[in-house]
Amino acid sequence: MATLTFARPLTRSKLSEEIENILLKGIITGELRAGEKLPAERDLAHELDVNRSTVRAGLSKLESLDLIEIRHGDGVYVKDFRESGNLELIRAMVRIDEQQRDSIIATLLEFRTIIGPQMASLAAVNRTDEHLANLEEVIKDKELSVLEKDIKVHHIIALASANTLYLFLLNFFNKFMTEFGHLYFDCPKNRERSVRFHEDIYQALRKQDAGKAAKIMGDVMKYSEDVVIANLQNVKKPRR
Template sequence: MFTEISKKNLSDEVASQIINRIISGILIPGEKLPPEREVSEKMNVNRHTLREALRKLESLGLLSVRQGDGIYIKDYRDSGNLELLKHILYLKKDKTADVFKDILELRRIISPEMAEKAALNRTDYDIEAFQQVLASDKTLIEKDIAIHQIIAKAGNNILYIFILNFFNDIFKDFGQLYFKIEENKKVTAKFHVEISKAVIAGDGKSAKKIMNEVIVYAEKKILNYLENNNDKI
């Protein structure tokens, strides 16, 4: 009904603006930014506010700040991280479809393998977690995220757990489009039951197959949607 409005503080806006200039190519890697005092004045914010934004940009791999020297633009293709990719997804609407495609592709490569591993490593704790989620009254999208998280935790690969956080973050925002379709909802609900069963049974091959199938299905649906709604995301 009502949708939450997200409040940004000033430093986040400053950060967004600079991110935008970098990924748009207005600011070139290697280039030096004007001194903090000058930038903050031009953007009409306090130097501290700017500095908080700079800290964020630094941790996104976009800038390198050196005392006594200055602020340098880094090449984000060499030093950017997944957090930055999120920003690209949101800020550069013209790239959204392409980035999304890449994300789905890698998910298709990784997640089935991790599902298999989960089935071979799952503990009683994981089994209980599956049952709790399936019986819970969460929304479908919440269940979906939870199921994938249990699989990741059962698989016991911390890198995958973190990469999955990235996937989930994105699907939280874009998943509504997918789950608007009745057929997709059915497929997902069925998937939850089947993958849980396979993992609980310790059947790695089945788990891998089931995960692969649902991902291929979703990928096809989403790509199809992206093609037909190029810029309505």
């Protein structure tokens, strides 16, 4: 049976999301400047030819991203996303501005190289037998692709580190991996490298050897960083 791995789930956008994206783009590109006051919801609704509820739904999302400030009785104001922007905004920026995609991914990978060893070290110390069992189960699971395994392995390590911050940072990375991981895992050599990593890190965690865990993590992070960055440069579209 054909697998259709190439077919991404289609995203039929909701109207409110279109509103969100219109304003989002305006803010990121700077057309809507920080401090500027947006038209009233009723006016926006009329201009964009949608209902006020729909506008409000879109604005609500932008407020969650800390890109605007909605003041009851006053109005809606654009914030300076350089001061208030959070990590979720990075994903939105990649969606809007494809120009920046490559450099952002490279930055992410560098960052992972910095914090990965720290997280692995913590995990080696704090891991429970249950974490170890879960890890073994994932590694041996024949149903999973290497990419899926890799994401789960990292997730278990983050859980084992018993550090909420690392866990949520990793979730952020994983959302990118799900989207762009193929850049790395399409190559059999890289898949082999990951399988080896999974086994090695498992042993390090089993022995609770923090130093070894950190080194193993650091090495594989550096390796993947180099590979992906090289890939990005290869497929980079030429700019005049």
